[in-house]
Amino acid sequence: MKNKYSFYTILVFITGICNFSCSNKMKEEIKIDPIVNLNLSASIIPDITYHIVDDFEIKLDVIAPRIYLGKDPWYKYEGKKRPVLLFMHGGGWMAGDKAASTIDLMPYAARKWAIVNINYRLADVAKAPAAVVDARKALEWIYENADEYYFDTNNIVAAGESAGAHLALMTGLLEKNDSLCGNKYVVENDYKVSAIINWNGSSNLMFQEFRGHPWLDPEDNFEIASKSLSPITYLGQNSPPIISVQGTQDPFVPIEGSEKLHELCKEFGIKNKLVKIEGKGHGNFSAEERTFIYDEIWDFFDEIGVKTSGE
Template sequence: MEAAANIIIMARNISSASGRGSRRAMQVSVLGPIVAAALLATASPAAASDEAGPVRIAKDIPYLTTGGKALHLDVYVHSAAAKAPTPVLIHFHGGGWARGARPESWTGFRPYLAAGMSVVTVQYRLAGEAPAPAAVQDARCALHWVSANAAEYGFDTSRIIVSGTSAGGHLALMAGLLSTDNDIDLDACKAAPKAAAILDFYGPADLTGGGTVTDARSPTIANWIGGGSDANAMARKMSPITHLAPDSPPIFIAHGDADPIVPVTQSIDLKQRLDALGVPSDLFIAIGGGHGKFPPEQRSAMMKRAIAFLCGRKLLSAGACPAPEGI
């Protein structure tokens, strides 16, 4: 990937690129059901019709430079943005905060594009480069960038939706739940806009291990949080449940009931806390679903529920939303 390259192309002209097979194989293992099925079914990122794909693609856009390294994002603009600002989905990949990369193409985001959304996919610092709270700071900076560049890409800043799978689901929660006066944001990215909704796909919501003992946390979490005397305090600060409030954005949650990595109890507890606060939310539990490995029928039902949830919050155009039952 070339740093700072800003490539804008029409979707109908995208051709297959060489040398991407290994990266695509890696993505399938970490990105979860939303994108994996499409990547597995598609040999190359060749564009579909204008109706199904973005009309403008801008890749490798630097959105933050920190520690001497530039971080990049990719933008997939919906055709409707030429007429009026569109809702925009900001996606964070999974991989235990330690591995993974943003998707190579837009094809895994067809349901969102079909629903009228533009899509932004984000690179963030991994644990080997910088421990917590670096990835959360990057996620917040991506949110800030989307707001600052809304006019250029036709984004509707009142309809910003943050989403992610696994560790990316955690980052989506943190990006959407942090208040504007938090002490985590980098100075360059303060005053990020409030997200209109959060789509959390099997992300951990409580990193404390359910107590105050560092050893109670999983090795994956401990690797990102780091050690030292302040590890417990950092784990609590990096836990989305710490930042819940009555005015938190609406949250859609999806989780497999047989997840061996992030227990489904994390999402059940999150839903109960949201209910107690009166925050609109929905919890979809995939029967027989593992960590992002959901049966096809469950994956399809999950996406329909996620889109319906956004429709219920009036975040998508009427044409993208199914008619009420009985009509």
């Protein structure tokens, strides 16, 4: 009996060692995929009303770095300020919705940024400068709600795609007392952003082809309105850094416009980078090109002192 007991004791001991070593080996081999585990570190707070005009509610989504608890109250904040991305969808100021942009914003969520993804009034609801007004109101909302959502107001990046990129440029470049469309809108505050990401957006609307666009009010003086709606009008020595991404064969926003924008940035001493994707059109970038683009974005942020991670 004694020998039998010793045999089983040794067997259990050896099995325990095997299980322990196998378990450790499995832990070493498992790689944590940040995208798979986003639900553990972030959640979407949808359809927050940030601006009301004539009973029309304009909404945004917040993708917030929060810890999932698995029980009531379900989520908690870590109490750490996070860099913020203020994002505006495209659609020619006439179409589009914030929901369509959600997947595009995951690179920031994976780095534990806070993301504010907005809708704004489209041309069928209100003519220019309404969309610009809404974008500035969203920036104001970020400042006013920084404590609740742990927004780092020293690290806010305005970004957008196409028409949304135009709005991102306007949001970041406008300063207090600037006026649009013959004083239809006068900027009331001096809220700042730390940088702007311009994904194939227009920086200059002062061209004849834009005359008669559905976003413009036909009663406005075209020359005055188009100049006031052109981001290049507001470039100056105090402007935030700008990085632009555009295909060289873009049929809607000629690459020459972005090249001119960045020439002016250099003249004013504005930190800037133009990422040109050869042979591509209006944002139809491949997986390899998008990986390259984001490496350029993170490198640019490192250069200008914008946090690249919310860790």
